[in-house]
Amino acid sequence: MTVTTLNTERKLSERFHWIGRLLEGWSIYRKSLLGKIGLTLVVLFALMALCSPIPPWVSPMYQPMAGVDPDISYSVGPSTRHWLGTDFMGRDILSQLLAGARIAFMVGVSAAFMSVFLGTTIGMIAGYAGKFMDNLLMRLADMIMVMPALLVLLMLAALFGQLSIWFIVLFIALFRWPGVSRVIRAQTLSLKHRPFIEAARVAGASHLRIIFRHIMPNVLPLSFLYMTFQVTSAIIIEAALAFLGFGDPGTVSWGMMLQWVWKTGHMFRAPYWLLPPGICISLITLSFYMLGRAMDEVLDPRLRKEGETD
């Protein structure tokens, strides 16, 4: 009886502690101007993505990919019917832009999640196991880090034909974990000899239990921080690939919209078409980057010293 109450009490206080830490973090975060701007922009883009089914629902001519205005078969400027104008086939630019937001979130978040998951696991294993395993995994990381991901993806596109969006996401994740794993490894190394880990080992905890129960909670905030930076680089790689004409032909992404402007030679004639997708890609990258920097301040500015790659 008393044991159970004690247990529930402890669980409650544990949970409360967790919420308290979050609130504390939020109060630091709120003071950062960058963080506020970044968060607002990310929410706006999320709203755009959520609104993407509305135009096709209003009228089939607003389908981002297949919908064509029956009266227009060339690019025209903004009007009440097409708020941002149409592209070279008479497709609505606004609905393409909204659909692009959905793709950007899908690519960014899923690739970032996968690469951070991989990077955290590999980093913890390398740091904890040490010696041969550490050497092997870190040399592998070095090797992947020097490869230009975009050009490798291009090469794969040449050999295997059109890449699907999920393949692209998976591939970006496979290419982006080394940066995360280096940081997590360093953090794990510093944790490895702390008394609480020694205590767990003496108490007979298995290696897996030590890694996932004792080390992981201490590196997760760092992984989470890295996720925001991974989102930006995943979005950029997908957009660049689509811009060069090797995106998934079944999706409308902002990079693909830019490719259409460029390839059909409208870039000097149709600013209403050239500007929105580029501004969107740049702003979404900027907002996730700002989010990351503000979160960095919350965690500890000294934790991330060299993670400024891309």
Add this chain to the structure above:
Amino acid sequence: MEVWKYISQRLIQIVVIFFVILTVLFLLFRLAPGDPVSRMVDPNLTPEDAELLIRELGLDQPLWMQYLYYLKNFFTGHFGNSFHYGQPVVRIIWDRLPNTIALFTTSIILSALVGVFLGKIASWHKGERRDTCLTLGALITHTVFLPWLALIMIWIFAFKLGWFPITGMISEEIWLDPGAGLWAKSLDFLHHMVLPLATLFLIHFGSYLLIMRSSMLDTLKEDYILTGRAKGLPEKVIRNHHAAPNAALPVVTSVGLSLAFSINGGALTETVFTWPGIGRELVFSISHNDYPLAQASFLLIAIVVLLSNLVVDILYAYLDPRIRY
């Protein structure tokens, strides 16, 4: 001697990495769906010529022999003929290499120097308006989508204002004119280089600025800075001779880490500006299914990235006395 050990270690690592890349590329070419022979042999060749080429590349041999042939051909520079140009691939990429190196190295050096300089200023005036403007500017230019920035640069400075040529690297009429001197030719080349260089510079200097700023802020908290102040050294000396050289080390590391990213950006820039470099050749050959050219340009780019990594490592060893002594 420590420094030589360090560099030779890195050199061995780079050679190993390159062999892995070579092997993976070989396997990918054989694993991809479709006929590997058709990927290396131009479909427009006569059957006799095709037969000869197949023998030369060892495509009629078992896989492990093919791999040996592949290595031998790599080291003797036989990459076959480009399907599109009909010339040996080596000659094409050899032509393009200087153009890429000119653009790539100039942009990295320029953006690193300016980034370090501005980062130093931003950290020195931390919290002031100068710092806010520089940091915000760096954040924005750093995150702009590169191909889009390139298009906007062309639109404003080449199309609207007409200050620079829209695309290309040289003007034919100047370079074919026998009367034009070296001076006119190089001026023309530089004139074409301004926009692509400015684009790459804008994208890259921001990250160096941000790293330098935060590294400098850390350095300024060190004891030796306090000592310098206590000795009564001028602020300028402390900033430029005591703090900045030490703070610049992380920038060198980050140059190394971001090389792969820079070469991606280089390929995009070359493509948009039709700058005749290897990156553009790779994109072009891939969209035209010109496999021999794609393979060779990819390998050459890998070599460029690895060698520049080595250069950064040597630079680091030179700058960081902890490695030197």
